Amino acid sequence: MKIAYPHLLNFFKEKPSLEELSDKLLQLGHEHEIEGDIIDLEITPNRGDCLSLKGIARDLNYFYKAELDRDTYEGDIPKLDFSFQNKAKDLCPNISFVEIEIDGSISGYKPYLENYFKDLKINKNNFFTDVSNYLAYETGQPTHCYDASKINDTLVLEKRNKKEKFKTLLGSEIELEGDNLVFTIGGVAVDLAGTMGDESTACNNKTTKVLVECAYFKPEEILGKARQYNLTSEAAYKFERGVDYLAQESVLRRFLAIVSDHTKIKSLSMHSEQNKTDLQQINFDSNKLNSILGTNINEKDQLKYLESLGFKNCKSMMVPSHRSDLEHTNDLAEEVARMVGYDNIAAESLALGIKVKSMEQSLEEKCKNLFVSHGFFEVINMPFTTEESESSISVDNSIDKQRAKLRTNLINSLKNNLAYNQNRQKDSIKFFEIADIYTKASQEKRMAALVNGRSNKNFKEFNAQLDYAYLKGLLNTIAYELLGEGLTYSHDSCDEYEFFEHITFKGKDIGGIGKLNNNLVDSKSKTPVFAFEISLDGLNLSEKKIEKTSDFPAIFRDISMSIDNPEVLKELSDKLTESVKKMSLIKESFIFDYFENKKLNIMKVGYRFKFQTEDKSLTDKEVDGLMKVLTDKALSINGVNIEGL
């Protein structure tokens, strides 16, 4: 909301500088920018009462002694003889009308009215509308002007659900639909209440007899109407935030005063309905107020601050009718704090009487650290997507069609990240993401990783490509090192992957890993892309048990085997793993060598086993016995040979 500094000064006995005023406005919570003499205020949504010159002056009253009363028409006003039916008293409890007839000649505007248009660079319209607009600026209360000569039947205020065309006074045509609070004449809507009137009853420069309506509408009834019909309405903005529910008659008297300031009034009459008159009351407890703020402000000062804002202390605190945002002692505390200045309240040392239960890293944190140490970059993606699946949740009011669904996996986001970087000549990419995935059926924390391109930027690894074994190895590292147990893989087919394996952990399907189908990556690069995605739900860090270490020497044994196809390798690996689990003397085993001759279709694999015990030095005989069990197990598989045996 823009106000002009000189206009505001008219309300004060003291004349603060613009800079001083600016500081006070900020202290009171009215953020603003200043350009020349214009103060552009960002009023918080709860302070509808400050959307006017008078409202701001009232808030500054304590500092500069505001003179809030403007000239109003003080004479007796005859009762308006017109037919009005309020069928929505619960939505509009207070409403007043004044009918004014003037002699038709306006020679020019008085300085206060002229300067409003000039200083704020606002276009004039017609006399009555101009007065109405100025009055909203001055008092914060919108009024609506009907050309009285065009009101030829009962004016009805009603909430109704009727689809109808409505041409606004600004000339735009809209179609009303759903429930709307409207003023109607002869069943036709002539005013979308609190938002905008129609063209057929609008005033123009020839209007000499006006019916001015001034109402209090419940904010929730007006909220969103202007936006719904794509209208720009200052009135709706004010009603949405709440206007003074007792100001209607006095605002119309001010309207009359301004009119009579400019021309001769031939006749005037008024109609008023007031159904909401009780003031809100809040129990005032000075001690409680201090305990909320952590201050020691004496009661007299507290009352002084509150009374400067229009509160009246009569047993309990009577809240002025322009403040619809106050309900309890905390609200009063905020009012006092604003007057004192938040910056003037001393901080009081706070020590939380609560101890943190755990400072240990979570599985998620440990996984992240592992990824980072292996050169992976974490990405964060928006959850919105265009991809639709049966389980995807739809966004009812999406920004656009491309973001109308919530993603059901992380891999597709990583593929987009890959394409973005491949298209920018990145030839070594390692990404991971951990995020919650929401589907119609479930909510799940997932972790996904993707690799593509060169292994590393050093002379040994530059020409090596990131491959399936690399990614699977990383996943196995997470399983063995963090979860304390291995994963199980089972080959399957999947449209998105050239090859794919399901991953299970402790018998539960947790995700999959594979080589992505390059045709589904939006990039010209066709280097292989490998990815996995698993659910982290139900996975926990393994409990660390520290075992006694042995001071006795270890014995190492290696065996090299040749095999003739990859499936034999899987069987060999499974059988050896099973056997090793049963041999407590084997402390470690791993593949130390692997060679593949594609031409001869031969693979060679070397296993190393570490034997050790805590209570003695092992003998060759003991170790040889166990090695024989292992070699026999290996040789029992068709297609496995051990050279030298």
Add this chain to the structure above:
Amino acid sequence: MTAPKDIFLPSLDRELGSIHPINQVKDQLTELLKSFGFEVAEGPEVETEEYNFDMLNIPASHPAREMHDTFYVDNKNKLLRTHTSPVQVRCMLKDQPPLAFISPGKVYRKDDDSTHLPMFHQIEGLYVDENVNFAQLKDLMYKICHSLFGETTKLRFRPSYFPFTEPSAEVDVLFGDKWLEILGCGVVNPKVLENCKIDSSKYSGLAFGLGIERIAMLKYGVNDIRDFYKSNLDFLRQFK
């Protein structure tokens, strides 16, 4: 003795990756607040109106509840949380005071321009106990801001409006000659405590919330918020 050949070979340098800069800031803030005594709590991003608005005293007439500000999903039965405060509601419903929780996470608002994104990150904190007051809230805000931006950082508190706190404040930090809004905070509105079955005549609370992207932009000198979400390797490499 001649030196071995390996000494003259180039070393096998390997590149480290990095945690996303937003998560780095989030983690730093989380660690800081944990050191003050706060416990981390998490909750769903797809929420109900009850937890996201009603319980937090955000009335039906509040502009935030309009379709242009909030993403509604599943035929308006649910929404994408607009703040992490619903997590705190869940914490308050679960336990009785004293309570001290922080809830870091993703939140959603229907915005998409050079300074706003439809998804961003917040970290919100809540402390409920007997005799908690605004002056103590100020102390905590000083501690947080001084930890983030240095001991000599100047702060400014000014009144603001959040339906779930009363009094409410915005905290500005002076950078050069410019005040920048850093966080929002306030004394928990007694109605929120009552909604969460906490006796507001016995207990009071303080709450605060920081936008993580804003802190990250200031910390790293990033001018365009969208840079965080392009997943550009050249950008991410700078946050090792």
